[in-house]
Amino acid sequence: MSRALLSKLQREDIFACAQCGYCVNWCPIYDRSGWESTSPRGKVFLLKRMLDRNGPDVFTSNPRMASEFVQRLFDCTTCGRCTEKCHLEINLLDLWVKLREISVRARLAPQSVAVIEKTLLGPKNVFGMDSAARRDWATYTGAEIKTREQARVVFFVGCVTSYSGRSQGVAQAITAILNHVGEDWSMMDDEWCCGHPLAVSGATEAYRHIAEHNVRIIEKMGAETLVSGCPGCCLAFREEYPRILDRKPGFEVIHFAQLLDRYVSEGKIDIPKLQAKVTYHDPCELGRLGGVTEEPRRVLTSFVENFIEPEESGRIGRCCGAGGLLKATNVTLSGDLADKRLSMLNNTGAEIITSACPSCEQNLGEALSKRPDSTRIQDLAEVVAQQMGLM
């Protein structure tokens, strides 16, 4: 690992870390493992030790520590709660992401991460499935979709929602609501994966190639707004594309929960009241990292009569274990985190657990399927569309 790949601020921050441990108990991975080396504090200490004692090529000159350390880097959901809790305001999340990139370059990353670039540059989706099947979800669900040359709003579906049977209802719900309000909308003619997984796999050139493609098409459509039901896609377009393309795309990027909130406040949709007990799980990439915590709650409380807030929500929302490629690198740990979060959500006594991220819903759903439990997990868009009788 070259020191030069870490920014000056990052190198300063590694030494500035007070080792106070205020982040430790907030880390969902430490919470499950209990080992210091899995905690943010532990990782910073180990990194400092590696930087302190060796030449510039720290990973390769520390073979005794490097491979295990890299494993710890990928045993992380990049949920960002450590950054949120660090009172020295160290951007730990950026540090983990940068170190992952460096480990990929040093060929120390797990194989499941190393193949991502190849997969994305091939069929242009994270599952490596046939790109021609990207819109099959519309046939399966019977959704009425639109593909036009020009549109005010572009709906970016995303890989998980397009290909995963469990999540295709989200796309169906979103399109139904867009059609219901008479929105001037369209899908992309040739949607590629947003490339967000590449942000943590170090394939900068591949990521730029994908970002350029997606932005070019959307700008050509004259879109004012890009909307997606996937917080990861939103984060890619809003935070990562400007950095990688060195310019801001010429359209606004919002999550569908924000668009729903606008529709509710403008009176464009009227959602019949729902009696059931409902709770909401904040996806890390939407809530903490995207700053969208109020909008989904405003939508829910506009029609849910019995909304119950779970513990550890909003900006300090607890990760469900689906993020940061953890499902690819350590599926057991990912499932363990989902189980823990599901228990917290179940403690509210809710009959419906809502969220606004297909990956969260999948991971929580898998944990739920192992329990004799009648609770439903549904995306916010699905709950709204069903309540309005649109699906």
Next chain:
Amino acid sequence: MSLENAMADIVGSRGVSTSYLERAAYSHDLAPIPRNITRFFNTMPDMIVRPDSLDEVAGILKLANKMRVPVIPRGSATWGYGGAVPTVGGILLDLRGLNKIISFDDARGLLTVQCGVVWKDILDFLEKTRWELPVYPSSAPSSTVGGFAATGGLGYGSLEHGSLKENVESIKAVLPTGEKAFVGPKTNWISPDQLFSSEGILCVFGELTLRLVPRSHTAIPFLAYFDRLGDAVEVANNLAQETRPFGLILRAFGFVRARKGETLTGPNDVESGAIIFGRYSSSTNKVEQSMDTLAKMVAEKQGILRPRNEAEFEWGERFYPLRIKKLGPSVLTSDVIVPSSQLEEMIQYAWQLGRHASVDVELEIIWLSPDRVLFFPLFLSDERRTFRYLSHSAITKKLIDRAIAVGGRSYGYGLWNSFHFKTSEPNRRRELTDMKRMLDPNNIMNPGKTLQAKTRFGLALPKPLYSGLLETLWQLGRWF
């Protein structure tokens, strides 16, 4: 059977690690120690063991005794004196798995908790009750009950309620031989007092029953600014005497940098200014009276009393004195307990040290009683500049020496301050030495610290050598 397998038999294989990476992660505490110093000690544990019950702790200690292997108890490692750092390797006992609230007696205000419970969790737990903690540490967001009991037990609330030991009903301790002992007020062979502040060399604090205090009717935070540090000190001292807030803290930063002249004859020469903040919690009448007294005192010294929302924010900041580290990136400090009458002397001395070393200082002063304060200056340094940092590390020794000279003492000893124990508290050291011989005949519990710093070679580091070395580095430091 190997030691690792034997430990796995006690705690399960998931509770034992001999991985190099893991051992490295446990080889330190809060303080960055230069490699030149740590090479005198084997700070790398041989294995990490994570028990989650008292029975398991007892089993580990019995086995360690039999095999004569050192055991180093560790909570959250938020102390900076090396109390949880091995000196000769051994078994690092990570006690954070003992994190259960055992019982809550609402009628009597008693809370029994395991040693690995974090103070913040207790504060959260009690929010829904009619009881409060009488005292908790400034590192409450991460530090553990056992760690605080082992390292002094002085913190927020001490000004009103004393130290932790005055607010504990009983202890379930595990002694170095693995024997479990209940230590309460009626125990005649050992007292809780003897175990408190023993820095992990006498026992593992398995469970503590805390005596809570009824939740106050009124709790109001306060915050005042002063242009002159000396005024802030005077007002804070008077407040501690006359109104006894639950918490009273003084903070000042940059006073070395701010001073333009060459001499400092008193804190009022300092141009940095200071804040005092804290919280009153009592009956509504008493709090109102105290706030009136505060307002008068602040006005007399031309201070500015800030609005409630700012005071609330600052009270929330009580856990974050280390924010300053961002400017370091390292800090050097020694927290010492000194008579409040000697504060001026200590402030001047800290200023002189900062001037000599050409580093800036944050002052953090917490009132522990009307006449005692925890003096906690943080000197900015940079551990990456090894020689300069080594030279600066003499500051910690000098502060303790001066505290002792003015009738104070070090807050704790651990590994790095153990040289001062004999001068600072000779009677306490004698008592602790006797207790150590009685309870830990094989010297397996956290060896090589507190009573005497022993190197990895089994030799004690002689104080004259240590003092001479630091003094030489200190004098040479001005050239680097």
